[in-house]
Amino acid sequence: MLREQPLPTSNRIAKPRFLFLDSRAQAEWQPLLSWADISAMSLPDESFLLNQTAAAKGADVEACFALARQYAGKFDYILGECTGAFLWHTIFRLAGDWTPFVIIPRYNHVYPPHVYPLLLSSQLRQPADTLFTGCGAASRAFSRFGFRAEPLYLPGLDLTKFKVLPESREDLRASLGLSVNCNVLLYTGRIADDKNVLELLEIFEAVKRSLPAELILCYHFYRKGYLDACSKRAEAIGNVRIVYRPPVETLIHYYNAADLFVSAAVSTYETFGRSPVEAMACGTPPILAKYNGFRETVTPETGFLVPTSGGRVGKRPDVPAFVKTILAALQDRQALKGKARSGIERARQFEVRTTLRELLKELGAPSPPPPAKPRATLSLGEYPHEIRSLWPSLEGTPLAKLVIELVATGELPARPSKIALQRFWQSWFVEF
Secondary structure, eight states, rough: OOOOOOOOOOHHHHSOOEHHHHOGGGGGGGGGGSSSSSEOOOOOOOGGGTTTTTTOOOHHHHHHHHHHHHHTSOEEEEEEEHHHHHHHHHHHHHHTTOOOOOOOOBOHHHHHHHHHHHHHHTOOTTTTOHHHHHHOHHHHHHTTTEEEEEOOOOOOTTTTTTSSSSSSSHHHHHHHTOOOOOOOEEEEEEEGGGGGGGHHHHHHHHHHHHSSSSEEEEEEEEEEHHHHHHHHHHHHHEEEEEEEEOOOHHHHHHHHHHHHHEEEHHHHSSSOOOHHHHHTTTTEEEEEETTTTHHHHOOOOTOEEEESSSSSOOOOHHHHHHHHHHHHHTOOHHHHHHHHHHHHHGGGBOOOOOOHHHHHHHHHHOOOOOOOOOBBBOOOSSSHHHHHHTTTTTTOOOHHHHHHHHHHHOSSSSSOHHHHHHHHHHHTTTTT
């Protein structure tokens, strides 16, 4: 059982006051409640930013600014997540509030509906605003917009749930209806093309030709056409179980029952990679593409990283190398046991109380923000060329106008050119 630990002395003078922007996600941040004062604020769903359908509607502009004015100056920090946090950052700033923002982007903001709010937000940033991005490569990519960006993954994992269970692997497999004598590979996450699940099935088929094996695919989100293709391929291969939204307890049983966690994902969206750390916490070594945050969470002592192929953008998993790595891993059980032990210990670095203590240490003692005046017009001169070239026609446009139009319509003022977007992507993923 993890025990509550006190905050560092420097943060125990007073509880920092947080305005928590999205009450729907507050349960994830529950441990922060004992260390800080939190007020929840429910926002309009951020889907109005994405403009995914013809019926997409914007938010009530006046209501958004009224909320910002209502909460202005009452907190030490404002905490928000994803694209919506960047938009609310602009609204609070234009409403005259300079409370430092803590933003957890969650994914790489490289698509126009995501990067545009990020650009507007960066125009109104202050030195005390901080992004926590999940990995070093993403931190350096976000920092090109002028933000202070740190690689800390927040809020972290609940290791009171994700842990090694007392039941034997054989008993767990029997309870799940798995074969006791097969090698069990596990994948958890989205079923979408950026996760390279079809390539994972190709890898599994090759493994299955050499060793008796089963593959479990646990997923919570899917793209229907891609899921259909994966299901058809899995049926043809055999020994593949596809599980939609298993309860957390069942998911943890799968983690504990598996020999290896395997993901061929090289997703442009993601930074940290939560599932492999959950697997390590449950004593199951991961085999992953050598990409993004995987390179920082998984070490040679805790798992395996397989080099990718391709250029900066459009990297692909190396299928033959994955097959070779999996077969070698399954043939050295003693080494796997050592990686499992090391993985359990490493996962503690990402435990929720550990990461939240790090958050408060990074923020330091709260102090009142200095008075400031928002920038009046969009100015792109301070950005790298790859960012300036996305929306050069907006140079000099009043920022308030751009923000209000985005909030009110959910639409971008213009689409970046194909070549500008391609160069921006290449610059973003240079370190991934």
